[in-house]
Amino acid sequence: MNFILKQVYKILDSSINSNSIAIDATCGNGNDTIYLSEKVKKVFAFDIQKNAIETTLDRFKVKYSDLKIETKSDKESSFLNVTLINDGHENILNYITETVDFVIFNLGYLPNGDKKISTKFETTEKAIESSFKLLKSGGKIIIVVYWGHEDGQIESRYLKNYLESFPMNSADIMIHSLINKPNNPPYIYEIVKR
Ligand SMILES: C[S@@+](CC[C@H](N)C(=O)[O-])C[C@H]1O[C@@H](n2cnc3c(N)ncnc32)[C@H](O)[C@@H]1O
Known part of the structure; x- marks a missing residue:
């Protein structure tokens, strides 16, 4: 695991417990969803790609052979302490x-x-x-920014402007970045709600 991902999991481990409710806003292949499901009370995971949701579900099926899946709609399915949502995180x-x-x-x-x-x-x-509206006081939003590709560079620039002007009385926002590595390595925003 690379250095930045190790940092992500360190932050994550110090921020959650067995009573936590968590959101994985970008489920992808389910790495964070699976990790969170083992540590928190409930996890919601979003992805716009059906195949990402299916891959994640398949990984759970391999892990838990007798998984009972409840299909709430064509977009939402639940099992164990997990709800997978095949929709954009903008619709949280x-x-x-x-x-x-x-x-x-x-x-x-x-x-x-x-x-x-x-x-x-x-x-x-x-x-x-x-998600900030749903976040409890002291809760955290972690954003891992990949800006090695063109879309990522645009998103990273706008995100920086947006977070730098985030109301200072409502959150404290830190950046964790590798300053001695080439090729735009990923970096982390840690947003802590006041
Ligand atoms: C870097 S990948 C996530 C990797 C993932 N955390 C994992 O463990 O594999 C980013 C994901 O964001 C998803 N995505 C893109 N736009 C989205 C949106 N508006 N809402 C939810 N997911 C989105 C993509 O489909 C992609 O699977």
Whole structure:
């Protein structure tokens, strides 16, 4: 695991517990969803790509052979402490009404997937705003920014402007970045709600 991902999991481990409710805003192949499901009370995971949701579901089926899946709609299925939602994270408020402790975004495109299906600032911003409304005081939003590709560079620039002007009385926002590595390595925003 690379250094930045290790940092992500360190932050994650220090932010959640067995009573936490978490959102994985970019489910992808399900790495964070699976990790969270083992540690928290409840996890909601979003992805616009059906194949990402299916891959994640298949990984759970391998892990738990007798998985009982409840299909709530063509977009939403639940099992164990997990709800998988095949919809954009900008629609979070259509699915979740309860207070949450932790939200994670891994921006960019699915590794080995279609690079054109990448997160975009407009929808990422809406998702941050919506999840911030659900976040309890002291809760965290973690955003891992991949800016090695063109779309990622645009998103990263807009995101920086947006977060730098985030109301200072409502959150404290830190950046964790590798300053001695080439080729635009990913970096992390840690948003802590006041
Ligand atoms: C870098 S990947 C996530 C990797 C994932 N965390 C994992 O463990 O494999 C980014 C994901 O964001 C998804 N995505 C892009 N736009 C989205 C949106 N508006 N809402 C939800 N997911 C989105 C992509 O389909 C892609 O699967």
